[in-house]
Amino acid sequence: MKLVDIETVEPGQILGKTIFSSNGAILLSTGVHLTVYMISTLKRLGVTTIYIDDPMFRDISHEELLSEETKRAVIHQMSETFEQLRSGKNFSSKAIGQTIDDLLEDVMQNQNIMIHLSDIRTADNAMFLHAMNVCMMASLVGLNMGLNMLQLKELAMGALLHDIGKLGAPEVQEGRMHHSWRGFDLLKNKREYSLLIAHVAFQHHEAIDGSGAPRGLTGDDIHTYAKITAVANIYDNLIYPSGDQAPLMPHEACERLNAYSGTLLDHEVLVHFMRIVSIYPNGISVRLSTRQTGVVVGQHRGLPGRPVVRIIDKEGEEAVGYSELDLAQHPTVFIDTVLT
Template identity: 65%
Template structure:
């Protein structure tokens, strides 16, 4: 499968990756043949790109860290949690804890897979997909930093709940001088005695910067807990991927370059080093142009060499698809990716 802009999708294309609704249910299943109505609906709900299957790339698989069941559970639980907070009700921390346990199991089983944030977002599910992505990235970074099982559980739970203060801030009646959502999330979580106080501090500190320019307290360096420094990196990465530059979303390699420029300033240098070891700069399924002027689709990754993936070259005009070949950039040091096309 490969990723394409929603504007280029045509009726008859086959969806390559499942799209979820805001409550974790399946909106469109992978393999469904798209119709004009489906395509227009996807555009209407804010989908900008999707994965499709075609003869050349039908065997390309996305290396998934989380199972479909875990994703559904996390999105559903975060949807229910945020709705309960907005309505002033206590959220179900037990159900959330079980979903985190499933995430930890998946992450441990797929710890060698490079991070590829490829979940399709809609206007309704974006908030919950963001929480899931930040949780997954933070947990993988924590695992790479050799955190123990208890620390990973605290980190995963804190990262999943890092933005719960926004649900409180969004409620009417906050007054003329609304407080920072980090404070609101901290106060909500610290009142839950079944949760570690460190989980509450993730909500409080994830917008702090190592150089002291962050919010809400202007903490510096090691004054910021390690969990929060990890979540700050995960949060920044997922947020950057949702920003636009020159009319298109920022791509993973560009996001990582921007984050490296923040090292020792907004972001912790040590955490960034570990993050860069486990992230895919060019995820499977994207189209690229090489320095040889050939175009292709990324089909494989190398842990430790995130910028040197395996590329399946697209057949030139007039050639048969069977004539396509693959080039491993890790074994071809004179060839480089010049541009990401999708």
């Protein structure tokens, strides 16, 4: 499959990746033939890019850290949890715990897969996909940093619920009204949870240099769980920003994160994060320094900037074949531009 701009999609093209609704149900399934109405609806829902099933790239391996079943369960559970809180009810710690167990099982089974955030967001599911992605990325980083299972569960729980204080929060968030405070106050009263889980919500906007919120903590005063969650949170927000901010491509987001090393973000955590993230995800179109264009079709763990690129050979407008260039084997060739 191939990632394309929604504005270039034409009726009859085949959807390459499932799109979820806000409650975890399937909005559109992989393999559906897109209609004018479907394309129009996706645009109305705020979708900007989708994966299309392209015959030239049908064999591309697109491994996922989480199974579709786990994703549906996480999104559904977060939808239920947020709805319970909006209604003034208590949320189920047991249900959240089971969701975390399922997510961590997937992460541990697939820990050699590089992360790429490929699930399509809509205005309705964005909050829940954000929570899921931050949890997924934080868990994999924690695993690579050698955290034990108890620590991974605490980290994953805190990362999944890191923004829980945003529910009902005012637009201007200062002092005790900052959503980090609100999340801490909510989670610290859950007797089933370690207080460290509440501190993830409390500290994920703190910065190593003391410029963060809500308390201006520095360095070692910030818990490791919060440092890990902060990296995952900022990365996801750079890829899928809210408001009028322009989204960054994965390689641009990674460059931004590295610029924050030692100031906003912890350097050691960033080193581990960069080892597990796919800078140029499979399915993305690129232009090489040779001026050739192609689509990324393969990855090298530990060499995220040197993927395998499939270059389409054409006669006029017709594709007649392809060749593949492994950038790990051609050090003088590099990706010049990511195309959309």
